[in-house]
Structures are given as C-alpha cells and as structure tokens.
Amino acid sequence: MDSEDDMQDAWGGESDGNLSNENEEEDEEVSQSNEPDYGFDDFAADDDINPSSRLPQSNYTILSEADIRQRQDEAINTITNFLSVSKMEAGILLRHFKWSVSKVNDEWFADEESVRKCVGLTATRAENRRRSQTENLKCAICFEMHPLSRMKASPGCGHYFCETCWTGYIHTAINDGPGCLTLRCADPVCGSAIGEDMVLGLVVEEDRLKYKRYLLRSFVEDNRKAKWCPAPGCEYAVELGFVSGAGSYDVVCKCSHNFCWNCLEEAHRPVDCETVARWILKNSAESENMNWILANSKPCPKCKRPIEKNQGCMHITCTPPCKFEFCWLCLGAWTDHGERTGGFYACNRYEAAKQEGVYDEADRRRDMAKNSLERYTHYYERWATNESSRAKAFSDLIQMQAVHIEKLSDKQCQPVSQLKFVTEAWLQIVECRRVLKWTYAYGYYLPNHEHAKRHFFEYLQGEAEAGLERLHQCAEKDLQEFLEGDTWQNNFNDFRTKLAGLTSVTRTYFEKIVRALENGLQDVVQGQGAQGSHVAQGSRRR
Amino acid sequence: MSTSTPPQKTLSRIAANRLQKELSEWQINPPAGFKHKVTDNLQRWIIEVHGAPGTLYSGELYQLQVDFPENYPMEAPQVIFIQSPPLHPHIYSNGHICLDILYDSWSPAMTVSSICISILSMLSSATQKARPPDNDRYVRNCRNGRSPKETRWWFHDDKV
Numbered sequence: 001m002d003s004e005d006d007m008q009d010a011w012g013g014e015s016d017g018n019l020s021n022e023n024e025e026e027d028e029e030v031s032q033s034n035e036p037d038y039g040f041d042d043f044a045a046d047d048d049i050n051p052s053s054r055l056p057q058s059n060y061t062i063l064s065e066a067d068i069r070q071r072q073d074e075a076i077n078t079i080t081n082f083l084s085v086s087k088m089e090a091g092i093l094l095r096h097f098k099w100s101v102s103k104v105n106d107e108w109f110a111d112e113e114s115v116r117k118c119v120g121l122t123a124t125r126a127e128n129r130r131r132s133q134t135e136n137l138k139c140a141i142c143f144e145m146h147p148l149s150r151m152k153a154s155p156g157c158g159h160y161f162c163e164t165c166w167t168g169y170i171h172t173a174i175n176d177g178p179g180c181l182t183l184r185c186a187d188p189v190c191g192s193a194i195g196e197d198m199v200l201g202l203v204v205e206e207d208r209l210k211y212k213r214y215l216l217r218s219f220v221e222d223n224r225k226a227k228w229c230p231a232p233g234c235e236y237a238v239e240l241g242f243v244s245g246a247g248s249y250d251v252v253c254k255c256s257h258n259f260c261w262n263c264l265e266e267a268h269r270p271v272d273c274e275t276v277a278r279w280i281l282k283n284s285a286e287s288e289n290m291n292w293i294l295a296n297s298k299p300c301p302k303c304k305r306p307i308e309k310n311q312g313c314m315h316i317t318c319t320p321p322c323k324f325e326f327c328w329l330c331l332g333a334w335t336d337h338g339e340r341t342g343g344f345y346a347c348n349r350y351e352a353a354k355q356e357g358v359y360d361e362a363d364r365r366r367d368m369a370k371n372s373l374e375r376y377t378h379y380y381e382r383w384a385t386n387e388s389s390r391a392k393a394f395s396d397l398i399q400m401q402a403v404h405i406e407k408l409s410d411k412q413c414q415p416v417s418q419l420k421f422v423t424e425a426w427l428q429i430v431e432c433r434r435v436l437k438w439t440y441a442y443g444y445y446l447p448n449h450e451h452a453k454r455h456f457f458e459y460l461q462g463e464a465e466a467g468l469e470r471l472h473q474c475a476e477k478d479l480q481e482f483l484e485g486d487t488w489q490n491n492f493n494d495f496r497t498k499l500a501g502l503t504s505v506t507r508t509y510f511e512k513i514v515r516a517l518e519n520g521l522q523d524v525v526q527g528q529g530a531q532g533s534h535v536a537q538g539s540r541r542r
Numbered sequence: 543m544s545t546s547t548p549p550q551k552t553l554s555r556i557a558a559n560r561l562q563k564e565l566s567e568w569q570i571n572p573p574a575g576f577k578h579k580v581t582d583n584l585q586r587w588i589i590e591v592h593g594a595p596g597t598l599y600s601g602e603l604y605q606l607q608v609d610f611p612e613n614y615p616m617e618a619p620q621v622i623f624i625q626s627p628p629l630h631p632h633i634y635s636n637g638h639i640c641l642d643i644l645y646d647s648w649s650p651a652m653t654v655s656s657i658c659i660s661i662l663s664m665l666s667s668a669t670q671k672a673r674p675p676d677n678d679r680y681v682r683n684c685r686n687g688r689s690p691k692e693t694r695w696w697f698h699d700d701k702v
Binding site: 140141187 | 556559560563564567613615616617643647649650651652656696
C-alpha cells in the first residue's frame with residue numbers, strides 16, 4: 001500500500017467513478033493524484049507497531065456452556081491418557097494448574113511426588129485394617145458412634161466420618177464458594193483432595209448444581225486464556241488462541257457485544273485500557289466515591305480490582321481466582337520481598353522510590369485538581385453525544401435489517417443478497433461513532449503542552465467527523481429516495497457505487513486514525529525527519 | 543474491652559449434641575492449663591488459661607470466650623480473649639487472635655480442646671511480649687463490635 005491519496009477525492013464528494021466498490025485494495029490504487037494529501041502516508045510506517053490491532057479475528061473462539069464442558073472433558077481425557085490417572089484425579093490436577101494441560105504435564109513429569117503432595121493426591125492411606133461391617137466407629141465430627149455401614153471413607157486417604165457429617169462438611173464448603181473445588185479431607189492433618197465423585201455422590205440436588213456451576217466457571221475464571229463475556233445476561237465465554245499481553249484486544253461475542261478482552265470494558269480503540277478506566281471512573285456520577293477509591297484503595301497489580309486495605313501487614317493477596325500476592329507499598333510481586341526488603345510491615349524498595357519522588361501522591365492529586373471542570377465537560381459532552389449517536393445508528397441498523405432492506409429489494413427489484421452494501425454502510429457508521437466517541441477521551445488526556453500533537457489530533461478528528469457525516473448523509477438521505485420513490489430508478493447503481501465507496505474509504509480512514517492514535521501520534525514527534533513533510537502539512541492546518 | 547457477641551442463632555440439634563459430648567469429654571480429660579468456668583450457657587464457654595511454667599506468661603491468668611455458631615462444628619467458633627488479653631505479637635488489644643485454625647484452616651474434626659492447645663503453644667513460643675505492629679489501626683477498624691471472623695487474616699508466621 002503506497003498511497004491513500006484518493007481519500008481526499010472521496011471526502012470531497014468529487015468521486016466520479018474513480019471509486020471501485022468491488023475491491024478495497026483497488027480503491028487505494030485508483031487515484032494517484034498529486035494533490036496535497038493529509039499525512040495519511042505517514043501512518044504506513046507504523047502499520048506493524050501494534051500487532052494486536054492486526055490480529056485476524058480467528059484468534060479467539062466464543063464458547064457456549066456445552067463447548068466449555070467439551071473442552072473440560074477433552075482436557076481431562078488427555079491428562080487421563082498421558083498420566084495414567086483416573087478422571088477424578090485428572091480433574092483435580094487440571095483445576096490446580098488452571099486448566100493448562102501442558103502445565104500439568106510439565107509439573108507432573110518434573111516431580112510427580114511433589115505435585116501429588118501439593119494437590120492432595122497422596123498415595124499414603126490412613127490406617128485401614130479390615131473392619132467388620134457391624135463394628136462401631138466414633139465419628140470425629142459429631143462424636144457419635146456409628147456402625148461401619150453408616151460411615152464413609154474418603155477414597156483418597158481412607159479417613160472415616162459418618163455420612164451426615166461428610167455431607168454437612170461438603171455442603172458448608174460448597175456454600176462458602178468456589179474453594180469447594182479444592183476441598184480437602186476433614187481430618188485436620190490429612191490434606192487429601194476430595195474429588196468430584198465423592199462430592200456429587202453425597203450432596204442434595206441444589207448443592208450438586210452449585211458445585212457443577214463452579215466446575216464450569218473454573219474453566220473460564222481460572223484460565224488465563226478464557227473470560228466471560230461481560231454483557232448482562234450473556235452466558236458465552238471467549239477463549240483466546242494465544243496468551244495475551246497487557247494491551248487492549250477487541251473481541252465480538254456471539255451476543256454481539258463488542259468488548260476489550262483485556263479490561264472487559266466495551267471496545268475502546270484507539271484509547272488504551274488505562275485511559276478508559278480513568279475516564280469511566282471520572283464519569284461516574286459519584287465523584288465523591290471516585291475520590292474515596294483513589295485515596296483509599298489501590299488496584300490489584302494483576303487483575304486491577306480495587307483493593308481496600310484496612311488492617312494487617314503489607315503482604316496482600318487478591319481474592320480468588322486472582323490470588324496474586326503483592327506488596328501494598330510498592331505493588332511489586334511478593335515473591336520479590338522478604339527480610340531483605342524490610343519484612344512484612346515495611347518495604348525499603350518503596351521507601352527508596354519515595355525519596356526519589358516516584359510515589360509523590362500529593363502531587364498526583366494536585367494534578368487532578370488542575371483539570372478544570374470546564375475542560376472536562378467539553379470532552380464529556382462530545383463523548384456522550386457520540387455514544388447516543390452510536391446507539392441511534394445501531395437501532396437504525398436493526399430497523400434497516402428488519403424492514404427497509406426487504407422494502408428496498410421490492411422497490412428496486414434487487415435480490416436482498418445484492419443489498420449487503422447498505423447493511424455494511426450502517427455497520428461502519430456504528431463503528432465510526434464508537435471510535436469518535438473514544439477519541440474524546442483520548443483528547444481529554446492528551447497533554448495540553450504538546451501543541452503539535454494536539455493540533456494534528458484535532459485536525460484528524462475533524463476530518464473523521466466530516467467524513468462520517470458524508471457517509472451518514474448518503475446512507476440516510478440518499479437511501480430515502482430509493483425507499484420512497486414509486487418506481488424502479490435507474491440511478492440505483494450509481495447510489496450503490498457511491499455508498500459502497502464511501503463506506504470503504506471511511507473504513508480505511510478510521511482504521512488509520514485508530515492506529516495513529518494508538519501509536520501516540522508519534523509521527524508528529526518524528527515529523528522533523530525525512531517523512532515529515534506530510535505531517536507538518538497536517539499540523540499546519542489549524 | 544468488648545465482650546459483645548455477633549447476633550447468633552441458637553445451636554442446631556447437631557451442634558448441641560456435639561457440644562454436650564465435647565463438654566463431657568472436657569470434664570473427664572481437660573487440656574492441661576485450662577479450666578472451663580461452669581455456666582448454664584452451652585453456646586458460650588468461658589475458659590481460664592494459665593500461662594505455662596517456664597514461659598513469658600508463667601503464673602499469669604487469662605480468659606478466653608468461645609462462642610459457637612448455629613452449625614458448629616462445620617463452622618469455626620469465635621474465640622477471643624476477654625478482660626486483659628496477653629501481650630503477644632499475634633493477639634490484638636481487643637482480644638482478637640491471629641491464628642489460622644480459628645479461621646481459614648478450621649476443620650470440623652477440631653475441638654475446643656485442640657484450639658486451646660494451639661493457643662497455649664502460641665503463647666509459649668513467644669520470645670517477647672508485644673502487640674502486633676498494626677494493633678492500633680486494626681482495633682480502630684473493629685470499633686463496631688466486628689467479629690474477628692470477618693477479618694481476612696494473613697498467616698505468615700509459623701514460629702510464634
């Protein structure tokens with residue numbers, strides 16, 4: 001791709017058949033005009049900087065409950081075969097190693113003994129002389145004597161308790177939460193794992209369902225490659241085909257919710273997750289609440305949930321399933337701490353950093369105060385307006401698909417399959433509104449003193465708005481004529497060419513603006529270099 | 543010193559049976575250094591603790607209050623020191639005790655007697671009489687009669 005010079009033609013509405021709706025690639029080659037461009041060339045150099053934005057969609061899979069069960073069964077079967085263990089044991093191992101088959105394999109073959117000990121699959125059994133069924137045993141939980149027939153031993157270790165007490169023990173664990181999946185024998189010094197078979201064999205239906213639910217959830221919640229779709233009421237999970245880095249990565253669930261895999265907020269490119277979190281927190285009506293959270297909590301360095309510390313030492317463990325252990329003061333992993341960093345109640349890494357001024361919290365708050373309410377309101381209003389436009393465009397799209405397409409097909413004697421370009425135009429409008437919306441959060445956090453970037457940004461944003469306006473106009477007003485017109489109109493093909501062309505060119509432009517913003521508008525800084533001329537041009541247009 | 547109890551439901555039949563038996567066993571074979579003060583309340587035991595000879599707490603007398611939940615022993619009892627709690631790095635001035643078996647590591651096969659033995663062992667292994675470093679902050683946070691069972695404890699010291 002050398003040039004997107006034709007962009008301007010399209011924006012200017014001067015397209016005179018130059019635009020091909022057949023093939024996007026062609027679009028970019030048709031018009032090699034010598035008119036001044038808008039600096040889009042310069043984006044090309046950055047195309048590969050953010051690989052996540054270029055990953056093909058097939059890198060993630062949407063999983064239904066049935067798919068999850070199937071994945072669990074497959075993993076259990078694999079482990080059962082590789083390790084020659086029972087299914088129950090395979091389940092215990094997989095849950096312990098967060099459903100990573102390769103991790104189970106590696107750890108097991110590296111040191112089976114210690115893995116067994118760690119997960120509670122000990123081969124040693126409690127004293128287990130032959131007992132007669134009529135022998136009376138005392139249950140160490142209820143302290144009652146029971147005939148052996150009413151006692152039950154855990155298959156792993158052979159510790160006997162009466163059935164009522166086992167059931168009560170498991171019931172309590174299940175109602176305590178997902179910890180029941182790693183339940184151990186009730187004997188205080190035993191530690192042998194209690195597997196699925198024994199749990200499901202003893203408890204009432206309600207507990208069975210809860211336990212099975214936790215089993216299902218563990219595959220998603222403990223697994224580094226899977227997450228639930230955050231849309232309300234949606235029961236699909238998303239599984240990534242790779243281990244994601246820290247960056248944002250947009251996925252679309254089967255429920256049509258479009259969200260960022262990394263932070264679970266709605267899709268927010270070109271803005272990064274951190275900015276989104278700050279922006280959403282800022283928007284929350286309860287600004288008092290926000291101030292409180294900022295002042296009193298810190299996000300878990302791993303899963304980002306806010307944690308309030310109200311007592312105890314500096315060694316913090318996040319709640320399951322995250323369970324990340326870290327130091328409250330420096331937010332570093334606890335594994336890097338110990339006596340030499342000052343023990344449990346101090347952290348000299350933090351003290352050192354504080355002296356260097358890295359953690360000056362007072363400064364941070366003063367900074368926040370500087371952002372005047374007026375400035376915030378300016379960006380917030382535009383952000384919110386674009387969101388309502390996006391919602392409106394989305395409902396128009398639905399209406400289009402439900403009613404208008406068929407009507408159009410009748411009026412213009414076109415098969416529905418030939419009208420896909422209309423739906424695509426509306427999908428693009430929805431997407432553009434979403435991007436535009438987030439550019440306002442981007443603009444809010446763009447430092448004021450970076451004048452060149454700010455001007456370039458505002459220029460790009462203005463062009464984006466104008467371009468979208470043209471597309472919207474065409475998709476709404478021009479289409480109206482063909483919907484309302486009484487007869488077949490012979491200029492329908494021109495309309496098709498125009499709308500498809502606008503859709504394509506708008507898509508290209510928005511993809512570019514997204515990448516440019518994600519790269520932090522680096523072109524502006526590097527603009528003094530060899531490729532700088534276009535950028536300078538762009539930034540001169542104030 | 544707060545001796546308040548969290549709002550409690552009466553003991554279940556299973557809990558009452560087990561506590562009766564536990565009490566009978568205690569009366570036959572009490573753990574050394576402990577004395578159960580007889581009351582008519584099965585759901586709250588008051589236990590005297592005698593500091594073990596040859597330790598920092600030798601000759602000292604303390605009182606434990608043990609409150610049993612409705613579904614004891616599936617759930618751990620709430621155990622705190624009342625009146626003046628011993629000065630110890632894991633015992634807060636409001637009587638709360640940082641000891642894993644009272645919270646996360648509770649097992650229904652444990653007993654009041656085994657708790658007492660653990661507490662005495664914790665006292666006996668102390669090398670200095672001191673409050674936990676975060677005592678003031680913790681106690682301030684517990685002002686409203688919060689039960690130690692609502693605290694998320696961290697157990698990192700297996701020596702004392």
